[in-house]
Amino acid sequence: DIQMTQSPSSLSASVGDTVTITCRASQNIDNYLGWYQQKPGKAPKVLIFSASTLQSGVPSRFSGSRSGTDFTLTISSLQPEDFATYYCHQTYSTVYTFGQGTKLEIK
Amino acid sequence: QVQLQESGPGLVKPSETLSLTCTVSGGSIGSYYWGWIRQPPGKGLEWIGYIHYLGNKYYSSSLKSRITISVDSSKNQFSLRLSSVTAADTATYYCARVRAPPGDGYYMDVWGKGTTVTVSS
Numbered sequence: 001d002i003q004m005t006q007s008p009s010s011l012s013a014s015v016g017d018t019v020t021i022t023c024r025a026s027q028n029i030d031n032y033l034g035w036y037q038q039k040p041g042k043a044p045k046v047l048i049f050s051a052s053t054l055q056s057g058v059p060s061r062f063s064g065s066r067s068g069t070d071f072t073l074t075i076s077s078l079q080p081e082d083f084a085t086y087y088c089h090q091t092y093s094t095v096y097t098f099g100q101g102t103k104l105e106i107k
Numbered sequence: 108q109v110q111l112q113e114s115g116p117g118l119v120k121p122s123e124t125l126s127l128t129c130t131v132s133g134g135s136i137g138s139y140y141w142g143w144i145r146q147p148p149g150k151g152l153e154w155i156g157y158i159h160y161l162g163n164k165y166y167s168s169s170l171k172s173r174i175t176i177s178v179d180s181s182k183n184q185f186s187l188r189l190s191s192v193t194a195a196d197t198a199t200y201y202c203a204r205v206r207a208p209p210g211d212g213y214y215m216d217v218w219g220k221g222t223t224v225t226v227s228s
Contacts, residue, residue, distance in 0.1 A: 001168050031211035036152075043201055043218035044144075044152065050212035087152055091205075091213040094165040096142075101151040 006099030012107040018076045021102045023088035025069040032092035035073045039084045109134035111219035125189040129202030140205035141185045145198040
């Protein structure tokens, strides 16, 4: 199975900061990478798909990029509602896998 | 607007089979893949598997010996069966629609609210 190594596992930041979360795939996955946000007690919500395409309705402060097998989610100008857990998810192989998650907390 | 709703028992005994159904409303089950994801308490997301409305199915490597996913287009539903459950299968189970945009990537754009299943005697 393709392993997705996500870092950091947790992150503290302040409103207005810019933060970066990274996922590294264990092999090439082209752009078959999505980013999801999950708030406590809620289902995940897609933010980014195809590595860098912003889902409709998602604020433009969220962005995604790829460099080889490394993928990055950047959140600019953090807002209070952005404090949540974020997951990467590969769909390159028929056996999908998630990263371990990054919990973004208020400093 | 498409909505998904999971249903099934909230408590299952060890060694028995967990059965969940996801009902699709506001749209047709046709033309999409449909998936199951779970999340143990306090832990991350785990992909279980997914099925195309025509029946092609793909399962998690770690669970494939115990899972069956099926679709009933006439009822606009798809289902998950997980056999021989243990306490490790206690989790919130989500169903989701899998989209396939032009180019690379599949992603889940519509999710159910999740249903909590506890495995305990």
